[in-house]
Amino acid sequence: MACNHHKLWRVAFLLSLLSILQTCARGDPQVPCYFILGDSLSDNGNNNALSTKxxxxFKPYGIDFPLGPTGRFSNGRTIVDVTAELLGFDEYIPSFISARGRAVLKGVNYASASAGILDESGKQLGQAIPLSGQLKNYLDTFSQISKILGGGTAAHKHLNKCIFTVGIGSNDFINNYFMPSAFRTSELYTPDRFVAALIDQYSQNLQTLYKYGARKVALFGLGPIGCAPAELAWYGATPGSICVDKINDAVVRFNKRLISLVDDLNNNHKDAKFTYINILGIGTGDAKAAGFKVTNSGCCGGQTGCLPLATPCKNRDEYTFWDEFHPTDAMNVIFGNRAYKALTPTDVHPIDISTLASL
Incomplete structure (x- = not known):
């Protein structure tokens, strides 16, 4: 098994380089637009104007990104940046707070760090734009597109061809359910009931997205957040494990229900295609076999993020975590490539993003 993981992760690195080189030579993107909803794993600046921790x-975030610190929680690209490259876009998708005029026709990023499916999640950190708020912003964009293209019918026709990715839910656990000092949800819900409540709300949100034009939708499952350095520092690893198992157990419950939701959506909306991206499975591969030497601590200092002007590690491509929660650029390349082009049948359900784009 370890040998297979070794081969897969090496292939992922080689494919990432090949795919990006091919993208640069292709010209037109594979879809006319790309819309993004999510949390800090996808945020590219929407939180910059908010009152939040x-x-x-600020540096050292963005140390390896061409534009420097932009609001991305990485030393370089995020998973959606890599996805945009692989889809053939010559520029990264703009944040909602920066998108202007006809630029919205190519897509908008609505993601907000610390945001959750539930409005309350992450609020102890300050302001955030929860999934419900991101949908309101998307509806604002829908109105803009309708005006630009001459009506709602034309807007729908345009949006039907676009890729949508949604990656959210981590903060409903690490910044809500597993934070009893600030939230009572763990007193009020069993893990199964909490997951059911999240999926019910998520389903309603996705129905709204569908109602307003989304037909090609990839849902990023939750990753191994119980292995994040911040959670290990807070709880300590479970005996016999290198992660906080109760958090990852909740992730598994959520992801299983999310797969079922994808199946339900596909059964109920024959004119659309929803798919699930198995971030947990991809993120628990044999990282060291792929060249990552440090998997249990962040490259830059701080318990909840990089400290301003901190000096990060120099061997950033050998770290899976950039700060105490978020992946490095190198790790995001792995996630983005296997989401775009699955290396194993378990990477996605039922199709990868490249197939979704071709529909």
Whole structure:
């Protein structure tokens, strides 16, 4: 098994380089637009104008990104940046707070760090734009597109061809359910009931997205957040494990229900295609076999993020975590490539993003 993981992760690195080189030579993107909803794993600056501790618009964030610190919670690209490259876009998708005029026709990023499916999640950090708020912003964009293209019918026709990715839910656990000092949800819900409540709300949100034009939708499952350095520092690893198992157990419960939701959506909306991206499975591969030497601590200092002007590690490509919660650029390349082009049948359900784009 370890040998297979070794081969898979090496292939992922080689494919990432090949795919990006091919993208640069292709010209037109594979879809006309790409819309993004999510949390800090996808945020590219929407939190910059908010009153919150969840910000990344300062060094050393962006140390390896061409534009420097932009609000991305990484040393370089996020998973959605890599996805945009692989889809053939010559520029990264703009944040909602920066998108202007006809630029919205190519897509908008609505993601907000510390945001959750539930409005309350992450609020102890300050302001955030929860999934419900991101949908309101998307509806604002829908109105803009309708005006630009001459009506709602034309807007729907345009949006039907676009890729949508949604990656959210981590903060409903690490910044809500597993934070009893600030939230009572763990007193009020069993893990199964909490997951059911999240999926019910998520389903309603996705129905709204569908109602307003989304037909090609990839849902990023939750990753191994119980292995994040911040959670290990807070709880300590479970005996016999290298992660906080109760958190990852909740992740598994959520992801199983999310797969079922994808199946339900596909059964109920024959004119659309929803798919699940198995971030947990991809993120628990044999990282060291792929060249990562440090998997249990962040490259830059701080318990909840990089400290301003901190000096990060120099061997950043050998770390899976950039800060105490978020992946490095190198790790995001792995996630993005296997989401775009699955290396194993378990990477996605039922199709990868490249197939979704071709529909």
């Amino acid at each position: 969840a910000k990344a618009n």
